[in-house]
Amino acid sequence: MTGLGVASPIGTSVPTFWASVTAGHSGIGPIVGMSADGFMTTVGAQVQEVGTPPGRGRAAALASIAGAEALGQAGIDAAGRGRVGLVLGTTMGEASWIESWPDADGVLPEVPASRQAELARSGPAAITADVAATLGLGGRTLTLGAACAGGNYAIGRAADWIRAGRAEVVLACGADAFSRTALAGFGRLGALASKSCRPFSADRDGLVLGEGAGVLVLEAEEHAVARGAAVLGFVAGFGLACDAHHIVSPHPDGAGMARAIAAALREAAISTEEVGWFCAHGTATPANDPAEIAAVRAVFGSAPRQVPVSSVKALTGHGLGAASAIEAVCCLLALRDGLVPPTWGLQAGDPACAWDLVTDEPRAGRVEVVLNNSAAFGGNNAAVVFSSVARGAA
Amino acid sequence: MSTRVRVLSAGVVTGAGVGLAELSRVLAGTGPGPRSLADFEPAAHVPFRGTRQLCRTTQLACVAAAEAVAGASAAWGSVAPERRAVSLGTEWGSIGPLAGFNRVVVGSGPQQTLPMSFPNVVVNVHAGHLGIFFDAGGPNLTVCGPAAGLEAVVEAVELIELGRADIALAGASDAGDAPVGLPDLGVDAALLVLSRAEVDGVAAVASYRVGPAVGAARDALEEAELRPEEADWWWDSASTEQPDHGAELRRRIGDCRAAHGAVLLAAAVESVRQTQRPALVVATSAPAAPGTAARAVALVIEPV
Numbered sequence: 001m002t003g004l005g006v007a008s009p010i011g012t013s014v015p016t017f018w019a020s021v022t023a024g025h026s027g028i029g030p031i032v033g034m035s036a037d038g039f040m041t042t043v044g045a046q047v048q049e050v051g052t053p054p055g056r057g058r059a060a061a062l063a064s065i066a067g068a069e070a071l072g073q074a075g076i077d078a079a080g081r082g083r084v085g086l087v088l089g090t091t092m093g094e095a096s097w098i099e100s101w102p103d104a105d106g107v108l109p110e111v112p113a114s115r116q117a118e119l120a121r122s123g124p125a126a127i128t129a130d131v132a133a134t135l136g137l138g139g140r141t142l143t144l145g146a147a148c149a150g151g152n153y154a155i156g157r158a159a160d161w162i163r164a165g166r167a168e169v170v171l172a173c174g175a176d177a178f179s180r181t182a183l184a185g186f187g188r189l190g191a192l193a194s195k196s197c198r199p200f201s202a203d204r205d206g207l208v209l210g211e212g213a214g215v216l217v218l219e220a221e222e223h224a225v226a227r228g229a230a231v232l233g234f235v236a237g238f239g240l241a242c243d244a245h246h247i248v249s250p251h252p253d254g255a256g257m258a259r260a261i262a263a264a265l266r267e268a269a270i271s272t273e274e275v276g277w278f279c280a281h282g283t284a285t286p287a288n289d290p291a292e293i294a295a296v297r298a299v300f301g302s303a304p305r306q307v308p309v310s311s312v313k314a315l316t317g318h319g320l321g322a323a324s325a326i327e328a329v330c331c332l333l334a335l336r337d338g339l340v341p342p343t344w345g346l347q348a349g350d351p352a353c354a355w356d357l358v359t360d361e362p363r364a365g366r367v368e369v370v371l372n373n374s375a376a377f378g379g380n381n382a383a384v385v386f387s388s389v390a391r392g393a394a
Numbered sequence: 395m396s397t398r399v400r401v402l403s404a405g406v407v408t409g410a411g412v413g414l415a416e417l418s419r420v421l422a423g424t425g426p427g428p429r430s431l432a433d434f435e436p437a438a439h440v441p442f443r444g445t446r447q448l449c450r451t452t453q454l455a456c457v458a459a460a461e462a463v464a465g466a467s468a469a470w471g472s473v474a475p476e477r478r479a480v481s482l483g484t485e486w487g488s489i490g491p492l493a494g495f496n497r498v499v500v501g502s503g504p505q506q507t508l509p510m511s512f513p514n515v516v517v518n519v520h521a522g523h524l525g526i527f528f529d530a531g532g533p534n535l536t537v538c539g540p541a542a543g544l545e546a547v548v549e550a551v552e553l554i555e556l557g558r559a560d561i562a563l564a565g566a567s568d569a570g571d572a573p574v575g576l577p578d579l580g581v582d583a584a585l586l587v588l589s590r591a592e593v594d595g596v597a598a599v600a601s602y603r604v605g606p607a608v609g610a611a612r613d614a615l616e617e618a619e620l621r622p623e624e625a626d627w628w629w630d631s632a633s634t635e636q637p638d639h640g641a642e643l644r645r646r647i648g649d650c651r652a653a654h655g656a657v658l659l660a661a662a663v664e665s666v667r668q669t670q671r672p673a674l675v676v677a678t679s680a681p682a683a684p685g686t687a688a689r690a691v692a693l694v695i696e697p698v
Contacts, residue, residue: 038503038504040505091516091517092515092516093492093517093538098492098493123486123538124517124538124539125485125539140605142549144536144538145516145517145536145537146518164555164556181495183504184495184504184512185495185513188505188507188509188512189509189512190509240558241532241533241534242531242532243525243531244475244525244526245526246526247513247523248510248513376518377513377516378523378525378534379522379525380518380522380534
């Protein structure tokens with residue numbers, strides 16, 4: 001990686017974002033921009049510094065901000081973007097279009113021809129096209145619908161392209177906008193927290209819906225060195241697995257997650273005891289957290305020490321497709337600073353989640369390998385191993 | 395040249411009807427021609443229960459996948475579930491459920507929505523259902539966009555080449571069933587079973603390229619060491635320099651949207667089986683922005 005960018009509820013630049021992560025500044029607050037009447041919560045995690053430009057999707061706007069920052073850090077100016085590719089992971093496209101559609105009487109009238117062009121801009125691939133056009137990227141693009149694991153999917157496949165020699169420089173992006181659709185849907189599934197996001201806590205009551213984007217610039221090490229770019233870290237391994245169990249709930253034993261995690265470590269040729277931080281999916285839903293710790297036990301259980309685990313969603317909320325990309329930015333910064341962020345606000349842990357959970361304050365120490373975990377509807381699991389020096393698949 | 399990935403079988407649901415045989419009959423001019431899928435009942439075509447409550451995109455995918463897996467049952471069954479991948483393309487896969495869900499949110503309130511109607515608005519659940527129904531615990535991908543059908547196949551090829559899976563269900567499904575009077579979005583599905591080269595199969599993937607349309611096709615042929623006239627073209631373009639079976643398919647069964655590339659590939663695989671000639675399959679999408687080139691996914695298959 002040679003560039004990082006982020007647009008999150010706790011900062012729209014990497015420095016401000018990392019300052020919030022290490023200081024425990026939360027982006028969770030009352031929902032703005034829409035009425036929360038009738039929904040199952042009143043809180044969200046929104047990027048309040050960024051408005052939605054008229055006629056443009058919000059996810060694309062957020063991703064473009066993060067992408068511009070990442071390209072800037074990588075030192076890739078407009079003239080050098082003609083062959084830069086883009087892999088983008090997301091959930092359902094620009095839901096804002098369909099949400100602006102119903103009229104005041106609450107019906108969905110037929111779409112007149114004058115607005116059908118908007119429909120064409122509402123699908124997931126339209127986000128990718130918008131971002132590529134905005135940033136002037138001329139290389140291969142790919143849109144992956146991978147919901148809450150979208151960021152990790154994008155990072156892993158972008159790394160695959162480079163490994164296979166099919167691309168020189170690729171932006172990996174996860175992005176999603178706050179939506180009424182997701183707020184209603186997660187609420188009806190009983191997955192929304194009433195006030196705050198408390199991963200691994202005994203009294204956790206669900207996720208806080210968020211939004212944002214995270215972008216990483218990936219290129220082969222020799223390519224980065226040849227153009228004089230600073231290398232921030234490496235994608236050492238990538239693992240994918242499907243629970244093939246339930247369309248919404250994770251496997252209670254974390255079976256699919258464990259397979260993805262083990263596959264990523266295997267590809268990285270990294271032993272479990274070398275992992276300095278397990279950046280958890282950690283949504284704070286009743287189902288996710290114990291399943292994820294079960295997966296951690298399955299993979300890391302025989303290691304001589306427990307890998308430190310924490311979730312930054314206590315601050316950022318759950319940015320869906322953006323989540324694991326934003327958390328990947330955290331992983332690279334943890335490698336840079338030797339600092340493991342805690343799960344802020346975690347007091348009484350759930351016995352079902354008993355493990356070395358980092359709490360209260362960042363934990364300083366040598367961190368050379370981190371694992372970024374993610375899971376999604378459809379039983380989709382994706383894990384990425386980052387290292388400070390080239391390892392495994394890097 | 396890549397000959398590491400084989401195509402073993404295919405299954406389709408198109409305007410020609412259900413199944414590859416129906417598609418072949420229509421293409422050969424011996425079938426009844428395009429028909430409506432409005433009364434299509436998936437439960438009659440799949441060997442498992444639980445499809446009735448699923449959304450249309452998932453149902454179509456299940457039927458096409460069931461035919462594909464049945465056509466490669468020995469190979470599919472011989473691979474451990476965690477080494478089986480799914481790669482599904484879709485352009486409008488969740489537009490219908492998304493519009494329907496919002497109709498209830500706005501008209502009756504969020505608390506009147508059915509909880510299990512929400513997952514259908516998330517575009518990757520269709521592939522997730524395939525993972526459940528076909529016990530595929532390996533990588534599970536959803537590719538979005540106008541050329542997603544063939545792009546999903548390319549993703550599967552790469553997953554197999556990189557050793558992330560040994561066998562894959564790959565293709566596309568799209569059901570333009572939005573209840574808001576949208577223009578015709580197409581209703582089709584095509585899934586293929588791809589495998590490592592240890593299994594013979596019907597055809598081998600010789601090469602593939604993703605990029606500007608003409609360049610992608612030219613480069614794919616070049617990598618496959620074929621002159622343009624040495625392959626049958628399945629492109630769906632009005633201006634190709636060779637006779638185009640893809641355009642003929644569109645004339646006979648209509649626009650398949652995201653599934654189109656996968657439908658073309660399914661038809662091309664059947665053609666390779668019959669003629670033993672290589673085939674170039676190309677799916678294109680419109681320029682992403684003014685002044686940019688149309689993108690294409692080009693894939694060359696050859697007889698085994």
